[in-house]
Amino acid sequence: MDKPTISKNPTKKVASADHKNLSSIAQYLKDAQGSHKRSIPPLDQWQPKHCGTIDLKVLANGEWWHEGQLIKRQAMIDLFATVLWKEDDTFYLKTPVEQIEIEVEDEPLFVNQVDQIDIEGKTYLQLKSTTQDLIIVDAEHPIFMRPFKDELRPYVHVRFGINAVIQRAAFLHLVEMGELSENAQGETVLSLKSGDLDLHLGT
CATH class of the missing domain: 2.30.270.10 (duf1285 protein)
Incomplete structure (x- = not known):
């Protein structure tokens, strides 16, 4: 059975290599939030630039996959859930400096x-x-x-x-x-x- 992958749209650019590594994004978010306490950032107040897509997919059964690999670290999923954003029926990870499109089968x-x-x-x-x-x-x-x-x-x-x-x-x-x-x-x-x-x- 093929592993889930993001369908590529040739009209959309892929996020740069600096942003494709989820561990790097996770570390950035931790540093930006500046606290170990979980909280939802004011995403509606941020106006970052769109930075293409990332090979990240949330399946309808709740699994998160990145580049064909199941994400098993719940702490990482919890962190990304705090910066989920939806705009025009499209889902993103949103930080103060970038907004990266992800794929969601149903809801994240x-x-x-x-x-x-x-x-x-x-x-x-x-x-x-x-x-x-x-x-x-x-x-x-x-x-x-x-x-x-x-x-x-x-x-x-x-x-x-x-x-x-x-x-x-x-x-x-x-x-x-x-x-x-x-x-x-x-x-x-x-x-x-x-x-x-x-x-x-x-x-």
Whole structure:
């Protein structure tokens, strides 16, 4: 079976050799952030130049591949997840000085944990991603269903137009927290509540 690779577009330049090494990019990001504490940089305030593409692909199953090799260092994936950017349906790694296009099969983030938390007397759904994002489900970060290939998948909006796929085990936990019913068309509907937000998801 062929390893995943980036499809080359002859009209797009490839990022220079200085930027093709993910370890170098990772070190740059660490130095730029200046802290070991994970935080999301103000990507919306940065206006870097476009620096072509890099042979980096995020598969629909959550795997990250670089130049045909599976990235196994979770700390590196976590770091790159903090600088994910989406623009005109294209995904990038974005720093203050460069914006490099990557390939994403579906969405680049993945939820693997679901909890309920209390905030000022109200119960909210809190989702955690494999890259340490904490998402409180509300009107700006709703859960929704969307088809991908031949299946209907659950998602939650995270930031900058980027969503996270809710993985199967986490979604089953959500089902346990909600209520299942049938609508007038005989379709199964999952009803969830997070704070004042009521969600009704066709499954």
